[in-house]
Amino acid sequence: MPRKTKLICTLGPATESEEMIGTLIDAGTNVFRLNMSHAKHEWAAEMTRRVRRAAEQRKAQIPVLFDLTGPSIRTGDLEKPFELKLGDVVEFRNSGTAPAIPLSTTVNYDGLMADVKQGNTLVVDNGALLMRIDSVMEDRILCYVKTPGTMGSRRHINLPGVRLNLPALTEKDHKDLALAVECKADYIAGSFVRDAAHVRELREAMEAIDGEAQIVAKVEDQEAMKNIDAIIQEADVIMVARGDLGVEIDFEDLPIVQRRIVKRCHELGTRVIVATQMLESMISNPTPTRAEVTDVSNAAYEEADCLMLSGETSVGRYPERCVEAIVRIATRIERSGGLGYGHNVLLRDERQKVARAAVTLADSLPEGRLVVLTRRGVLANHVAMLRPKTAGFYAFTPNERVCRQLALTRGITPFRMAFATNIEETIKRVGEHLVAEGLARPGTPIVIVSDILSDHFAANSILLHHA
Template identity: 45%
Template sequence: MHTSTSLRRTKIIFTLGPATQSEEMLEKLILGGADIARLNMAHGNHEWTRAVIRRIRAVSKKIGREIAIMMDIKGPEIRTGDVEAPIELKVGETFDFTVKPSDREGEEIRSVNVNYQDIVNDIHVGDIVLVDSGLMRFEVLAKDHNHIRCKVLTPGALSSRRHINLPGVKVNLPSFTEKDRLDTLMGIEEGIDFVALSFVREAKDIVQLREFIANNGSKAKIIAKIEDQTAIANLDEIIKATDSLMVARGDLGIECPLEDLPVIQRRAVKACFHHGKPVIIATHTLESMISSPVPTRAEITDVANAVYEKADCVMLSGETTVGKYPMECVQTLDKIARRIELEGPFPFAEPEHVSGDKIKLLKSAVLLAHQFPGSAILTFTRHGNMAGGLAALRPAHATIYAMTNTIETLRQLRIMRSVEPFILELESDPNATIENAIALLVREGRVQVGDKLIVATDILTEDRLVDSVQLRTVR
């Protein structure tokens, strides 16, 4: 059984794919401590997605540990069209990107189609075009109504449907596409817990998605993925509008100078902390483990840095979709996180932009927990707000045991650092609820007789509920 000291604070997200979709593998990963399963809609069709969502729910139920499901919708993307054979490009060569309808009769210069009509309007002479995760670079020399003419800066072989990035170019694409709409509707039908929105550029992208989710009767929370320079410029307004943030280092590393990446990551984590919102560090956390059973030393340090920064979650992508060692990847993250979390004490800081009476009360609970080494915090939450407020205050050592009466809230609490959620009927008498919660924690082996619990909850006095912080000793 876990004792309160052996709890990992940093949460683990894994992406589902051929390597992890079997019932047997899901069982191992969930028992191994994975908290959230991510479905990448850039690759999954509806039939497969529905089947795996149901499989995750069935396995979670069977082993008695409910995890959350995040649907990562693809968002707008610019890609090259199909080519019959890879086009070998040399440095200095002239090359065209064309939009349909394009009249290429008698044209000497080689070209490829692009799926985005407005590229000719958005781009300027002198801009850089990056293709295939930035492996090939082009400089724009000229443009007209149906093509842009470029010079090849970095050579390579251009194959079909490669991803195009336009660093620093404000692209006029909708943030929520027709494919995203259909994918999200299917996810809502299957009861997903989180929707991750790709290429968020401003707060209104999130507002639009939030309306769509609410209008379709879902309580799914939104994760905003920041992947380009526009998002970084609008970071604060995006964090205010969203429920949580993902630092998507894949596209970010293509769209921004590489040396800015660690700065952006640190700034994003700090900004989320100051707004009291969860933050996920994603992409390439253990990339080498796709084919190797052990990580590189640099990857270990990278994951450790995310834990030192007190990010809520670290995420696996290719490592668990197609990798040879998905279970080892989860175990590696688990080991690194637990080890780094033993370091400390971390200085106690307060979020700058979270205010109100409630947060002051929760702060006193966290400060009290600091006074009693080995203590834990107990709270009760219908929608996750109390637990979210406590998690935002980043207690140094105390685990936050969050009791909730709905399975949906329990799953959504999986994203929050240091929060360990449980299902409990919330009685009309708060005192009875506290007693039941302590009994549950004793049964689960989380606390034992003599342990100190800081209880942050509302109590009934005569005719109204009053917020309170109590110190209790487990009897």
């Protein structure tokens, strides 16, 4: 059986050559991510072109995901890193404000002082440094160092439990969004999404400049967890961004929160990505730790649509081995079965109930294949959320962008094919294509579900065809 769990790889200095991009596709990468926190516009545009060329050479459907920086709080530039000891006092001040003590740096969010209060915890660099806010002034805060360590330039700051009044999109995000639309990105991810309004703001900003990408909402803080249902219903895809989320909540709660989000995404019919530190040790080591193997296997067992590699492939020494490792783990876990959250999907309309009937029929046929005919991909994603067990699950669409976007969805192998004016001819072409690709044999039963209106095929219909 083909692997169902999809894989996102982040491009970076270690993987930017077209040859390496092709190698990663051959190894099992389904989606490439561009992290706009670090990417220059010229580089991002060139990476998109390289992905498209490498995919076309292989006749593969490979979407590109632009990941916006979002309204993150970062420290300023330092002449040299601070070597901090327990009990040191560090000053964080507004830009343009003169330092009052030697250990002083700016922050890129001038509203910080109005949002925090004495006693709040301040976390620097994803947990590398813990501080306590001891003094809050109009233009600066003074923080007591609770854990020793090194603080460099432009380090990320978290404030667990603090409601920050940051904008949904920064000026940089708007510029990066324009580039993503220009590059015809398939997915655009919004960072630090805190409520459904933030998702709508990103979508409206994209559509205002004629973008057609689907929106990924990254869940990264406690505020997002309070609004999780509304965010899931508003977004096209949810990303469980465990880096910042693991700092924002108690670390022992992270596995529970991850599973809760994945389960709720299944119930509400929204695709879900599990991301961050999946194979972190493989940035420098050729094999994963046993804990990482278990972590990846848990996400695959939860039947997430997609797993994501970040530094492992962008700057790591063994990007190809990382892809091979995650493919091996996911494939093995899929053979043992999953949690079965697909049974919990809330069937709210006729289309979703037809999808359930199609999956039940296909799963009941020992050699059955399941095919969705779709123009926008909506029905295909509905079917996928039910987690069909059939060995072959395919989506056919005439739309190139929809075809690429479906490559992120768990279990689906998408094909681009023009639909004939006659539905019988379209179905015949589907059977011939599957046989030609070695995905079916003559006589193989194919369950075809479609929401396409035609003279001979009603919307939301199921047909049993033999190749």
